[in-house]
Amino acid sequence: MDAIHALHEAGISTDRLETESSLPGSARPDAILDVITHDGRVRFAVEEKRRAPYPNEIPRLDAMRKALTEQGQPLLVVPFVSESLGLAITGGGWSWADGQGNFDLRAPGLLLRQRRTMTPPKPRRRHLPQGSGSLAIIRALIRFSSNEDEEPSATSLAAQAKVSQPRVSQVLRQLQDLELVVKTERGRWIPDRPQLLDRFLAEYPGPRGTEWYCYSLESPTEVAVRAAAVATDGQLAVSADVGPDLVLAWRRPSIVILYAATEIDIADLGLVRAQGRHDANVIVRVSSDRSIIPLPAFVAEVEGIEVPLADPTQMIWDLQDLGGADRLEAAGMLSEWLLNRH
């Protein structure tokens, strides 16, 4: 466990003990760790996870935390914990440590903290394939619902991504090398959707293209609905903050990102140019990434008007890119919805 190594490097002595095998699964820690202090030993019951929880998932770990408390101070070990997530985990009653040498261990009379790095680790493996077609395939795999009758085939993915079947097969093989998809005996592909989403969010280079910063006296939602009312099919997609609000409302939208296939006249939408991102409440982007506008269309209906939305993965990326604690929480909720929807 890298986290234990980091504790040792920080001059903290520990003993790793055997876990009690007679305990039921939910109450059995992944490890028992004694931290040796001047006053004696403080016992931690370790829960190790392959990915860090989103902030909104932390309350759901409460039952596990309570069960672990019987064995020691509950300690969550994950690959990486950001500064803001660390606060949320601590607020949820956990101590935590990550594989990058960051930790926050708390117990009565004990507080050990270290922050070595603020940025998540770079993936060790090769990068995801990039380009509109590849990204469209990856987004389609992430959208794949767990209760669909059949795993996606190269043919169905080619139709969704609007790329050739040989190109789909090529991308799928690359994803297979990255252990992000598994091929079934029937020639279909099972995606590891949480891993794919994490890798997509970490490696997406951004929408690129051209963008305009604009301001409107109307609310971002009103601007989005007005834009949708005049847009032609497949030419516009609404992203954060309005898109996520229409799917799974969490924060009042203060900005809207509109993706357009071609340049649009901002005056037609009642917009004026803003000086920059800091004073804009509307961002219009014309991107070369065709995968932002999903196929089939992802649409919300607002008072009878159909509002085309950006691919959910793009909305999550935009929420993270716009930043702020509330948006990160909204991104976590949207990710969870995307991965768990039926």
Place this chain on the structure above:
Amino acid sequence: MAAEPPLTQLVLAATSVADDLGFVALTDLSRALHGDGGDRYRIIGGHMLTALVARWGLGGDLYRETGDTDLGVPPVLVRELDLIDRLVALGYEQVAGDRFARTMTDLPVRLVGTDEPTRRAIIDVLIPAYTSRPRSNRKVGEALVATEVPGLATALQRPAITMDLRMLRLDRSMLTATLSFCDEVWV
């Protein structure tokens, strides 16, 4: 002539689903607390900021509602009013130790061709921290496991800002509420 700030009566219009759900939660809290609760509680968090910004006419760009409505309330008032029972009677179910949610189906927003996510008005019940070590799992009565909020005890001792709210939902229906907020000095 327009009223001069600070205002004690506000008219707020929902411009998003998050607003709409927040307005429902505020109205329900008013129904659960107003009268019996006096001004012994405070609305805190994003809805407090929005209300205070509106009270002083500082502009909608500063509004900051999130999907949860935070109620700061002393444990004694939770017990005295049977607050949890009152929330349950209003259609809320407890979805976490301190979180209560009411499923809303009357919003004029829907997703086309995909499963509709559950949209819920959410109330978080928070209590004051009376020590320097706030806890996140303080049991209050049989059902509530609440988070202690530093500084809330001070806010409860300061004069409340009690305001009448008229809130226009997305479907153009009007909700009304009378609620007590923390004063600006505490914020």
